[in-house]
Amino acid sequence: MRIVNRLSELIGDTPLLALCRTGSGSRLLLKLEQFNPYGTAKLRMALSMVLDAEAGGRLRPGGRIVESTSGNTGLGLALVAAERGYRFTAVVDGHACPDKLRAMLAMGAELVYVTEEGDEELATAAREELAARLAKDSGNAVFTEQHNNPANAEGYRPLARELAKALPEGVDHLIGAVGTGGSLCGTGRELRRLMPGVRLVGVEPVGSIAFGGPGGPYHQSGTGTPPGAPVGAxxxxxxxxxxxxxxxxxxxxxxxxxxxxxxxxxxxxxGGVIHEALHELRAAPPGSTLVALLNDSGEKYLDTVFNDAWMAERDLLDPDVEREVGDLLEEFGSVGAS
Known part of the structure; x- marks a missing residue:
């Protein structure tokens, strides 16, 4: 057991969980980023973006950090701001998980809403426009602009090195959600340098436009690119x-x-990443190692995803999906399989 001086020093070195294994020797491992503080991978990129802004002279002592966030990036920036003596303003909408917003407030963040109370709309474009304006109009302030900030992706290079150290025999498939693109592409770029043969699979919600197709509303939080918002760089x-x-x-x-x-x-x-990873596992060549990047814990969604009334009100309950996933886990041999 080590003693640390800051909570941010606990970021990284998250565990791998062997979820299941096929009869042909292929396996699906889950990279449990929920073992970072506050249960999210986004602390990696939040710290990276702040350190980069400091190094470039864009953020000075006593300054203000501004970001458009659906929750987890805001948690990370609120933590880093509290540790390093900055003010933090989170520009949010009604799509964000209430528990994440309350946690940001507890750490001293200022919340600025772009939607009315009770409106669950995902308003990414409006958030980013307001965040840019707030930072520009404030003295000694920086808009970290997570969707276009290279330091976001750079923050995930250590994650790739963790995988390479834990799996020296190689990773064949890396599956991850695509929102800003930082976690999958930042991890994947470094991992491909270390393991050139790794295959990257990106997952986004139906209704997101990053991989084409019609845009529309969706309830998955912190991922995808909604209609009207540009796909991040x-x-x-x-x-x-x-x-x-x-x-x-x-x-x-x-x-x-x-x-x-x-x-x-x-x-x-x-959940979306695991859904696609299970199907990827079924089609994988014998002996393959698949790694799914899980960027968020479920405790923040007890009032939504795990709440029957909330799910039913939005017509999201689907016993057939739950049965299909359960059957796949049973077919492959779920956690604890030898």
Whole structure:
């Protein structure tokens, strides 16, 4: 056991969980980023963006950090701001998880809403426009602009090195959610340098536009690119081998089935990643190692994804999806399989 001086020193070195294994020797491992403080991978990129702003002279002592966030990036920036003596303003909408917003407030963040109370709209474009204006109009302030900030992706290079150290025999498939593109592309770029043969699969919600197709509303939080918002500069199409879309029903049904079968609680976007990873596992060559990046824990979604009334009100309950995922876990041999 080590003693640390700051909570941010606990970022990284998250565990791998062997979820299941096929009869042909292929296996699916889950990179449990929920073991970072506040249960999210976004602390990696939040710290990286702040350190980069300091190094470049854009953020000076006593300054203000401004970011448009649906929650987890805001948690990370609120923590780093509290540790390093900065003010933090989070520009948010009604799509964000209330628990994340309350946690930011507890750490001294200022919340600025772009939607009316009770409106669950995902308003990414409006958030980013306001965040840029607030930073410009404030003295000694920086808009970290997570969707276009290279330091976002740089923050995930250590994650790739963790995988390479834990799996010296190699990773064949890396599956992750695509929102800003930082986690999958930042990890994947470094991992491909270390393991050139790794295949990258990006996952976004149905309704997100990063991989084409019609845009529309979705409830998966912290992932995807909604209609009207530009695809971030960090989404590297040359790096991603395949883009997949997963519906809210599929993503949330996977979360619920996984919780009941294994006791593991994950967030909605992580459910989408696992849904696609299970299907990728079925088609993988014998002896393959698949790693799914799980960027968020499920405890923040007890009032939504894991709440029958909330799910039913939005017509998101789908027993068929939950049954399908449960059958796949049973077919492959779930947690604890030898």
């Amino acid at each position: 960090l989404v590297d199409y040359d790096l991603i081998d395949e883009g997949r879309k997963v519906s809210d029903r599929q993503a949330f049904g996977t979360c619920r089935a996984l919780a009941r079968r294994t006791g593991l609680l994950v967030g909605g976007s992580a």
